[in-house]
Amino acid sequence: MLTLLLRRLVLGAITVVIVSLLIFAGVEALPGDACTAFLEREAQGALLEKCRVDLGLDRSAFTRYLEWAGGAVRGDFGMSAGGTERIATLVTDRLKNSALLAACALAVGVPLAILLGVITGLWRDRPVDLILSTSAILAMTIPEFVSATVLILIFSVWLRWIPGIVVAPADYPISAFFPEIILPIIVLSMVMTAHILRMVRSSVIEVMASDFVQMATLKGVPYWQVVFRHALPSALLPAINVVALTVAWLLGGVVVIEVVFNYPGMGRMMIDAISDRDLPVVQAITLIVAVTYVGVNLTADILTMLLNPRLRTYHMRRR
C-alpha cells in the first residue's frame, strides 16, 4: 500500500517536471522573445544585443530553465514582459478570484450532480431519467458562451435581476463580486453537474446490478437500506476522479466564461497575456494550471485508493 502511494507520488512529480520542460521548450520555440516584444520595431543590432545581455537571454536555454523552474518552486515567476510588475503579485489576486468561482461552482454542482445522478441511476429509463439525462447532454454540449449569452439575455436584459458583467477589478475583496458572480456560477455548475451526473448514473446502474447488491436484496434487506448502506458507498467512489477533472477544468479551462462575464480570474489573465505577447506570464499561468491539474488528480487517485479496499488488495495481488 505504502509503495503504491509512493509510486503514484513519484509519477506525479515526474509529470510535473516533464510539464515544466514542455512549457519552457514550447515558449522557447516560439519566434521572438522578451526583447523583441519590449523593443518592438527597434529590435535590431546593438540595442537588441544589449537588451539580451541585460535580461540574461544570452545564456544557454538550460541555465535559464533551471533559474525559471527554481524560482517557480519558491513561488517567484519573475517579471512580466513589460518589466514593471512581479508576476507572482499579479497572479495571486487572479488565483484567489478563480478559486472563489471554482469553490462556489463546486459547492452548487457536486451535491446536485450526485443527487440527480443517483435519481437517474435508480430510476433508469423512466421519464425522470430520460428528462434529466437529455438535459445533461444539452448542458454539457452547448458551448459555454452560448448558454452564458442566453442567461445574460434572460436575467440581465429582460428581467434585469442580476448585472450581466463583473465590473470590480481583480484586487477587490471577495464581497465585491456578488451578486454578479451568480450567473458565471450557474453556467459553470451546469456543465460540471452534467458531467458528474452521467458518471454517477452509470456507476449506480453498474453497482445496483452487481452480485453483492443482489445478495443483500435476497437476504431481505430493505430497498433503501440496500441503496444507502451497500450500493452508494462503492457507486460514488468513481465520482472522485470526475470531480478532480472538473476542479482542474474550473481553474484553467474557463477562459471563455471569464471573458463573457468580464470576470477577473486566471482565464482572462491568460487571454490578456496572449494578446500582449507577454510570454513570461503565459509560462507562469500554464505552469500553475498544469501543476494544479496534476495535484488534484493525484489527490483523487490517492483518495480512491484509501477509500476502496478492493483496489488496495487488487493491486497487492497483482504485484
Added chain:
Amino acid sequence: MSGVAQARSSGRMQRLWCVLRDVAARPSGAVGLSLVGFHILLAALGPWLVPYDTGAMSSGEMLETPSMAHWMGTDHLGRDIASRVMLGGREALIVTGLATPLAMLWGGFTGLALGLAGGRIDEAMMRIVDAFLSLPGILILLVLVMTFGTSNAVLVPTLGFLFGIPVIRVARAATHEVIARDFVAAARARGHGAMTIIAVELLPNVRDTLMVEGAMRWSWMLLAFSSLSFLGFGVAPPTPDWGLMIADGRIYMSLALWGVLGPVIALSSLIVGINLAADALAKSLGIDRARKAVI
C-alpha cells in the same frame, strides 16, 4: 442490438450499414443523425441557396427587424443574418471534418502501437502524454494561433495534433483489454510483425471504442473551434462564422435579439446533434460512454 450482433461475422461495409440502421432506429440517434445531416447538407449547398451575399453591407439597413426581405433581420453592418447563419458553419465543418480524422489516425495508431509495445517505451511516452493532458488545451491553441495565424493550414494540424493526444490514452487502454487474449499471443507465435498484429488483430477489436471516441472528439473540436472564433482568435471577419456572429451580436443583444438567436440555435443544434448521435452509437455498440467523459 441483435442486428449488430448478427452482422459481426459478415462484411465490413454491411456491418457499418447495420450499425447506422441501429443508430437511426433509436430516438436520440434519429434526431442526432438528421440534425448532423441537415447541417452538412446546408454547408455543402449553402453557397447556392443563400438569398444575399454574406459580405454585402448596407448602411441604410442596420439592425433591422426580421422582414420578408431579410427573414432573420440584419446585423450591425446591415448584412443579411439568414444568409450568414446558413454559411456560418462551413468553416467549422471543413476544419473539424479534416482535423478529426487526423486526430483519430495519429492518436489511434500511437495508442495501439504503445499498447502493443508495452514496457519502458510505453511507460516513458505515457508520462509525456500525461504532461500534455495537464496543459490547458485552449491555451496551447491560443498561443499557436497568435503566433502562426488562423489559416486552415494552421488550424487543421494544430487541432488534429492536440485532440489526438487524449485518443492515445483511449486507444492504449482499449488495446490493453485485447492484448492479453490468446489470439494476439497466437499471432506473435506465428511470427507476425507489429504492423500486421495492429491491423489484423487489434484494430478490429478496438474499432468500436475508437468510433465512439471519434464522434465525441468531433464535438469537442467544434466547441473549441467556435470558442476560438468567439474570443476573436479564430475565423477572420468578414467570413461568416457562428462563434464570431454571437460575439458580434452580443453587443447589440438588447436592441437586436435576432442577431444572436440564429447563430445560437444553429451552433447548438449541430453540437447537440453530434452528441445525440454519438450517444446512440455508443449504446448500439454497447460502450459505456459516460465512463469516458473527459472535460
